[in-house]
Amino acid sequence: MLEVYLFVNPLATQCVRDEQNVLRLANDSDKQIQFQFVPLLNINVVQRALKCQGIGVSDWQAQNRQSETLYRVILDYKAALFQGKKRGRNFLIALQSAMLKAGQRYSEELVKTVATDCKIDLDMFMEDRDSELAKQAFHADQRLASEMNITEASSAVVFDCDRCDYGVLLEKFNYATLSDLVQGDLDPFHDLTKRANADCASLVNAQLHVL
Numbered sequence: 001m002l003e004v005y006l007f008v009n010p011l012a013t014q015c016v017r018d019e020q021n022v023l024r025l026a027n028d029s030d031k032q033i034q035f036q037f038v039p040l041l042n043i044n045v046v047q048r049a050l051k052c053q054g055i056g057v058s059d060w061q062a063q064n065r066q067s068e069t070l071y072r073v074i075l076d077y078k079a080a081l082f083q084g085k086k087r088g089r090n091f092l093i094a095l096q097s098a099m100l101k102a103g104q105r106y107s108e109e110l111v112k113t114v115a116t117d118c119k120i121d122l123d124m125f126m127e128d129r130d131s132e133l134a135k136q137a138f139h140a141d142q143r144l145a146s147e148m149n150i151t152e153a154s155s156a157v158v159f160d161c162d163r164c165d166y167g168v169l170l171e172k173f174n175y176a177t178l179s180d181l182v183q184g185d186l187d188p189f190h191d192l193t194k195r196a197n198a199d200c201a202s203l204v205n206a207q208l209h210v211l
Helices: 013-028 043-052 060-081 085-101 108-117 122-128 132-147 175-183
Strands: 002-008 033-039 155-160 166-170 207-210
Touching: 002 013, 013 033, 013 085, 013 175, 033 060, 033 132, 043 060, 060 085, 060 108, 060 122, 060 132, 085 108, 108 122, 155 175, 166 175
Parallel strands: 002 033, 166 207
Antiparallel strands: 002 155, 155 166
8 A cells, every 4th residue: 555645835736736646646546545635834835835926035924924824724624624534635626726726815705615515514614723623733744744854845755555664755746757656667665775663654754765
């Protein structure tokens, strides 16, 4: 079994394409693949987002606004995930579509509409999105990214649980690269000689090989 962790900026077009590639691969592959979208929020993510919008990184007010919007989107995503992984992913994809494709601005009304369309229990969702549990889930994701030395969005980490000492970090990839790795046509695992004292349930000390 393979485990894929995709670290994303939820409001970046490239990350949306990478999410679609992971979903497509999980559907196409005859291998068992577990995957997780891990939202990333740090200064690199915020500044890169501002540059894509043509906003200077020295604009602190813009940085604060971007950071706050991303934080709220991540908490919303975590709250949706509490009602099941599939509903959580559907919520994220629908919210991304509304904001990135339709150009709608983030608002509580938009979030409620997307949640309702995705068949999410709205009362539970509205309570969860401001809960300590959602905030703890956010901080857990950031710790995981830090422990894996992930600083940029659109980074994927692939673990082969049959050889669970090993992880492969893809910092820039497309569907073909990811597919070749998962299908075994591109196999860096056998070239790795450094072994970490890790197991598949604990990724903290796993040896990552950058591809």
